[in-house]
Amino acid sequence: MTHSMTRWSAARTEEIEALRRRYPTDHALLLPVLWIAQRDFGWISHDVMELVAETCRTSPAHVYSLATFYTMFELEKPIRYHIQVCNNLSCSLCGSEGILAHIEKRLGIRAGEATADGRFRLTAVECLASCGTGPAMQVNDAYYEKLTLEKVDALLEEWMK
Amino acid sequence: MIAETILLKARMGNTDSHTLASARAAGAYRASAKTLAAAPEEIVQLVKDSGLRGRGGAGFPTGLKWTFLPKNRDATYLCVNADESEPGTFKDRLILEEDPHLLIEGIVIACRAIRCAHAYLYIRGEFCLPHERIRAAADEAYAAGLLGPNAGGPGQAIDLTIHRGAGAYICGEETALLNSIEGKKGQPRMKPPFPTNVGLFGKPTVINNVETLANLPFIVEKGPDAYRAIGTEKSPGTRLMSVSGHVERPGVYEVAHGVPMRGLIEDLAGGVRGGRKLKALIPGGSSTPVLTAEEAYAVNVDFESVQAAGSMLGSGGCIVMDETTDMVWALDKLAHFYAHESCGQCTPCREGSGWIAEIVRKIATGKGTRADLEKLESLAAQIVGNTICVFSDALAMPVVSHVTKFRAEFEAHLADRASSSSAAP
Numbered sequence A: 001m002t003h004s005m006t007r008w009s010a011a012r013t014e015e016i017e018a019l020r021r022r023y024p025t026d027h028a029l030l031l032p033v034l035w036i037a038q039r040d041f042g043w044i045s046h047d048v049m050e051l052v053a054e055t056c057r058t059s060p061a062h063v064y065s066l067a068t069f070y071t072m073f074e075l076e077k078p079i080r081y082h083i084q085v086c087n088n089l090s091c092s093l094c095g096s097e098g099i100l101a102h103i104e105k106r107l108g109i110r111a112g113e114a115t116a117d118g119r120f121r122l123t124a125v126e127c128l129a130s131c132g133t134g135p136a137m138q139v140n141d142a143y144y145e146k147l148t149l150e151k152v153d154a155l156l157e158e159w160m161k
Numbered sequence B: 001m002i003a004e005t006i007l008l009k010a011r012m013g014n015t016d017s018h019t020l021a022s023a024r025a026a027g028a029y030r031a032s033a034k035t036l037a038a039a040p041e042e043i044v045q046l047v048k049d050s051g052l053r054g055r056g057g058a059g060f061p062t063g064l065k066w067t068f069l070p071k072n073r074d075a076t077y078l079c080v081n082a083d084e085s086e087p088g089t090f091k092d093r094l095i096l097e098e099d100p101h102l103l104i105e106g107i108v109i110a111c112r113a114i115r116c117a118h119a120y121l122y123i124r125g126e127f128c129l130p131h132e133r134i135r136a137a138a139d140e141a142y143a144a145g146l147l148g149p150n151a152g153g154p155g156q157a158i159d160l161t162i163h164r165g166a167g168a169y170i171c172g173e174e175t176a177l178l179n180s181i182e183g184k185k186g187q188p189r190m191k192p193p194f195p196t197n198v199g200l201f202g203k204p205t206v207i208n209n210v211e212t213l214a215n216l217p218f219i220v221e222k223g224p225d226a227y228r229a230i231g232t233e234k235s236p237g238t239r240l241m242s243v244s245g246h247v248e249r250p251g252v253y254e255v256a257h258g259v260p261m262r263g264l265i266e267d268l269a270g271g272v273r274g275g276r277k278l279k280a281l282i283p284g285g286s287s288t289p290v291l292t293a294e295e296a297y298a299v300n301v302d303f304e305s306v307q308a309a310g311s312m313l314g315s316g317g318c319i320v321m322d323e324t325t326d327m328v329w330a331l332d333k334l335a336h337f338y339a340h341e342s343c344g345q346c347t348p349c350r351e352g353s354g355w356i357a358e359i360v361r362k363i364a365t366g367k368g369t370r371a372d373l374e375k376l377e378s379l380a381a382q383i384v385g386n387t388i389c390v391f392s393d394a395l396a397m398p399v400v401s402h403v404t405k406f407r408a409e410f411e412a413h414l415a416d417r418a419s420s421s422s423a424a425p
């Protein structure tokens, strides 16, 4: 019995079945399948959770508990640019607080907020293992390191176009 | 002047060092080929003789860990810990990005030694380029038969599955990592049973750090004596030290265990930034007790020396703070991190980490009182030993060491500090 209205593409079903052979339990597919879902559908809606639950033969409630425990799953419609500035010690020693404050000013929002047009979200995050190249931030999938105010301005200019 | 001793970084630095062709041309997979003719017990003995100790944090002897596996077992798993989330640590990332085949060769050797047919590599979710690199390297290794159905000899499979985490520091703790692979929340398990008896999917499992495994090709190829010729008696081999914070040249430096910490900071990392003086140094990742400048300059980069100074070499994440650093501000950053990352399973840690972060913030913003400072210390003392995993120790150690060693700075932030003669009425 299926409840979800969302479906995998044929290619995706094949990819998931290939993955299934790599794990002795269906449960272990949960994180890989959540990642695939996020890539395909952009975010993990309740409907997607149902699909993941069916695929991994578990309950939507369990999928929900995972999607909320792990911080990288998007539970809302994703934002075009999710700017995540490292706020941990090594980056802070190299001036990440100034970088964060500058971006807050440029975007007119505080860390933890999104811009009204829905294009930018700004988050202060924990260590990205970029301590040797700080201050660092992650924007969507990419790392930007050894940040300066000028570098940040150039990036923001590009993204605001 | 000290210099690097290059063992793990040997092939790094070229733009294509991550490819199989480049790695092979420079000698990759010679050591793993050698192990195909060896009995698993011989490889275990070799690693025991080398004295290799884990690079994930605890420094546990690798060969010894492997011998804890039960003699009769139907399946064994190897879990490669590539979660690298300890603040101040960024050396596994270097291996994954620049020489993933060194790691895969180490994995093959370990699998041969412990008779494992399927290794799982758990990589932190934020690591996009490292993930791309290790996946591409695994694909190359499969295509070349270095992984796959006959990688351990005719009919003996060695499979490698790369499993991506999704943002949770605690998943670096080995039993949380197992739960995470199994599709559960990354919350640590009670020990015993230890993973070598009841691990991944209930089977005997060895968990090793990326850098630990990357040492195996050298040990197999050159032998335990050559390995022991580097480093100290209790800490053989080299160490990838991640140096960050207030230094001129932050980066990952590979040094023989036993070199003076001062040499690492001054000769390799270029000294404290701007010619300033050192105030404090965290030697082994954010969880290890902070050292004063005096202590830091007296230790050597090895497990026993740093331990004798009351700290730990841990993951080798060395965070340097100069004389301008406000130590209350520094602890505020760390306390905030631990409060954010507590997995929430054990009450003392879940509640304690939040309280600690709140009190440190209160003191940092000038609103704390003497009673708050006392509460901070008593909280730190009370969470230790009362939880399933040692995350609580990882939080308590920085708190206690910062407050004890830099008490005057904490007191100077208090709202009810004893007023000095120059204080306003």
Ligand SMILES: Cc1cc2nc3c(=O)[nH]c(=O)nc-3n(C[C@H](O)[C@H](O)[C@H](O)COP(=O)(O)O)c2cc1C
Pocket: B053, B054, B055, B056, B057, B058, B059, B060, B062, B081, B082, B083, B084, B085, B086, B169, B170, B171, B172, B173, B174, B175, B207, B208, B209, B210, B212, B213, B389, B390, B391, B394
């Ligand atoms: C809170 C916590 C976080 C940890 N994070 C990591 C990590 O990110 N990477 C790692 O290799 N070990 C980490 N460890 C240590 C592992 O539990 C384990 O000891 C290690 O992976 C064993 O490998 P080794 O013997 O090769 O060092 C962590 C431990 C704790 C308590």
